[in-house]
Amino acid sequence: MQFKTIIEPFKIKSVEPIRVTTEDERKQYLEAAHYNVFQLDSDDVLIDLLTDSGTSAMSNAQWSAIMSGDESYAGARSWKRLEAEIRDLTNYPYILPTHQGRAAEHILYGFLGGKDRVFISNTHFDTTRANIEVTGATAIDIPIPEAKDLSLEHPFKGNMDVIRLRSLIQEYKAENIAAVILTVTNNSGGGQPVSMGNARAVSSMCKKHGILFILDACRIAENAYFIHHRENTYSHRSYREIAQEMFSLADGCIMSAKKDGLVNIGGFLALDDGGLAQACTNRLIITEGFPTYGGLAGRDMEALAVGLREVFDPDYLHYRIRSTAYLGEHLRAKGVPIVYPVGGHAVYIDAKAFYPHIPVDKYPGQALVCELYITGGIRCVETGSVMFGKYDKDGQLVPAPKELVRLAIPRRVYTQSHMDYVIEVFDELIRTRQDAIGLRITYEPRFLRHFTAQFERLH
Ligand code: F0G
Numbered sequence: 001m002q003f004k005t006i007i008e009p010f011k012i013k014s015v016e017p018i019r020v021t022t023e024d025e026r027k028q029y030l031e032a033a034h035y036n037v038f039q040l041d042s043d044d045v046l047i048d049l050l051t052d053s054g055t056s057a058m059s060n061a062q063w064s065a066i067m068s069g070d071e072s073y074a075g076a077r078s079w080k081r082l083e084a085e086i087r088d089l090t091n092y093p094y095i096l097p098t099h100q101g102r103a104a105e106h107i108l109y110g111f112l113g114g115k116d117r118v119f120i121s122n123t124h125f126d127t128t129r130a131n132i133e134v135t136g137a138t139a140i141d142i143p144i145p146e147a148k149d150l151s152l153e154h155p156f157k158g159n160m161d162v163i164r165l166r167s168l169i170q171e172y173k174a175e176n177i178a179a180v181i182l183t184v185t186n187n188s189g190g191g192q193p194v195s196m197g198n199a200r201a202v203s204s205m206c207k208k209h210g211i212l213f214i215l216d217a218c219r220i221a222e223n224a225y226f227i228h229h230r231e232n233t234y235s236h237r238s239y240r241e242i243a244q245e246m247f248s249l250a251d252g253c254i255m256s257a258k259k260d261g262l263v264n265i266g267g268f269l270a271l272d273d274g275g276l277a278q279a280c281t282n283r284l285i286i287t288e289g290f291p292t293y294g295g296l297a298g299r300d301m302e303a304l305a306v307g308l309r310e311v312f313d314p315d316y317l318h319y320r321i322r323s324t325a326y327l328g329e330h331l332r333a334k335g336v337p338i339v340y341p342v343g344g345h346a347v348y349i350d351a352k353a354f355y356p357h358i359p360v361d362k363y364p365g366q367a368l369v370c371e372l373y374i375t376g377g378i379r380c381v382e383t384g385s386v387m388f389g390k391y392d393k394d395g396q397l398v399p400a401p402k403e404l405v406r407l408a409i410p411r412r413v414y415t416q417s418h419m420d421y422v423i424e425v426f427d428e429l430i431r432t433r434q435d436a437i438g439l440r441i442t443y444e445p446r447f448l449r450h451f452t453a454q455f456e457r458l459h
Contacts, residue, residue, distance in 0.1 A: 006322045008415055009315040013060060019043050026374050034454035035370055035439055037379045046377030047418055048410070052345045053218075054100075054258035054265060055410035059310060062262065062303040069299030074290055078298035078305075085305040089240070090217075090247040092270035094277030096284050099295025101218055101256025102127040104269035107283045108214070108254060111276075112178040113137035120168055121181040121216075122160040123189040126387060128181065128216065130447050137178060140168060143189050150350050150402065151340045155230040156195035158186030158223075158343075160202050174209035183216040184223040184246065188383060190404070191219075191324075191343025193226035196234065196246060203249035212276075213249070218256040220246060221311040222344030225321050240312040252276075259345065262307030262411060266300050316412075320344070323419065324409050330423045334430060345408055351384060352403040355436050360385055360399040362438025362458060368405045368429075370457070371436050376425030380407045386441075387450045 021029075021044055033039035042048060048055070070077040079097065086095050098104040105128055109119070113135030123141045124132065132139040142164040146154045160182060169177065182202055184194045199215075206213035224242035227234050234242055247253060251273065257266035269284075271277045281291050288295040296304075310316065321344055328342030337353035351358075351365040358364035365382035372378040381387075384403035392398050407422070429436075443454040 005416075006319055006326075008323075008412070009313075009319050010059070010412060018046055021046065021377055023374060026377055030370060030373055034442070035366070035457060036450075036453055036455060037369055037373055037381070038451050040373070040379065044377075045373075045379045047379070047414065047422060049346075049378060049380045049407040049422070051381065052259060052408040052410050053256065054263075055413060056258075056262045056264065056307075057410070057412040058262065058264070058303060059306070059412075061310070062306045065302035065306045066299040069297060069302045071298040073293070075292055076298045076301070078301040079292040082301040082305045085308050086268060086270060089244065089308060090253060090270045091244065092247070092252055092272055094271045094274060094281075096269040096271075096277070096280055096291060097294030097296050097301065098267040098269060098284070098288050099265060100258055100267040101216075101254060102131060102267075103288055103295055104254045104256075104267050105131040107280050107287065108252075108269055109137075109178075110135060111279050111283060112212070116176060117178040118168075118172045118176050119178050119181060120165060122158060122183055122186050122194065124181065125183060125187050125216065126448060126450075128183075134447065142168065143186065147186075147189050147192065148401070150190070150353075151337070153341060155341070156193050156198060156226070157341070158184065158189050158192035158194040159198040160194070162198065162201045162205065165202065165205055169205070169209050169211070174211055177209075177211050179212040179214050180206050181214050181216055182250070185219045185226070185344045187219070187345075188388075190339035190348045191346045191406075192339070192341075193223045193230070193344065195231050196227050196242070197231065199246050199249050206251075213251050215247065215250040215253040216255075217243075217247070217253040218259040219345055220255075221260040221317060222321060224312070225317045226344065238312070239314065239317055243312070257304050257307070259411075260308075260311045261304050262311050263300065263304045266296055266304045268294070320411065323416070326416070327407065327409070327419045327422060330419075331426055334423070334426060336426055336430070339404065347407045347409075348383070349405045349407070350403070351382070351405050355433065357434065358436065358438040360403060361397045362440070363403075363455075364438065365403045365405045366439050366455060367436050370439070371429055371432075372405075372425065375428050375432075376422065378407075378422055378425060380405055382406075382450065386453065 115136035117137035224239040252271035328347040337350040339348040365384035388400035439455040
């Protein structure tokens, strides 16, 4: 008998209390945070869907492993264990530990970047783009055209547009292209998966032109789940084997282990090329640490070694992907416009369609983020024009292509009743939809403005 309810495939051994707040309190907290939820105290948040990064609950096996951490500066046993685990998974010979994904990005893209250098991706994540652009290089996103239609049913909406890739290689010339980066799953593109067929096509085009092909692999286990269930000929392959095949197509990877590594901190860079790895190791020593710990404690490396194996557990991955879909499907059934099909780690809401009365330069996504916090104590993030908007030479906003709000689900942290609560909060947001108001930015830094920008509500 196949039951409909997908249970969390774990028991809860340790609990962390949530402080319950009132709507009036939350109004005050948000005003004090200048309507930027990154500035809130986490104690003032009921359900924290800001990110799935570094927010996972670790297993008893991971906590046990932490006690065997070897904290030696050089040649630590914990490093050997982690290195062997990453090598088994990726098959790359050169592995560099870092404290998180962007540190690996800074090292690799800092070395490869520079003025007149071009990077091409299905979609660069914001830290990826920032680490590239800060060197003076250009970052170009080429998702498939189907990704533009937020509600179009497509099994692999995270794919890269390979036809565009070919024409960009002709336009910029292969020698000016520093790297092609395939982000799996495509986070900024809606958490959508990338097919093996697409990865293979990108790989062969890069090989043909001698261009470096890097995987941004932070959600590769979740991506493997989609390949197994949606791509012909992969249904008999294990999730781990699928990930291994994908690694084999690229010349290296960057992984923020704070996602599918099931740890609270960690990352790595892994490469095929010894010369490139040497150059990156020199940079690693300057910015992160000695190559046998990077930016990590021995105990962190132990926890990661266990997490990288646990994440491929079929029961875990099934629960993970289906529970994200549970939230998405329920919101969709209520008429909330979401990016469809639902991705792996998050549900993305089309805020422009939810609040059509708020123009893009008054940030409908940020308005929805604020309403969710005030009404339900739910924290999430705008991934629209606050995060990706630019200004033209006259100071006018060049909006992002989409005005999305991301509800990211931490791994193994919330239960189905937490998600039922989120769904119920949306009933109220639908009822009060017309009363939602836009915002104006009163302060912003030059890079990654969404973290520290301040807003004013336009009453
Ligand atoms: N690449 C992707 C696709 C990411 O989603 C992230 C982080 C990074 C790289 C950078 O890794 O945070 O360890 O430095 N994403 C988080 C998020 C922050 O909320 O989606 P990091």
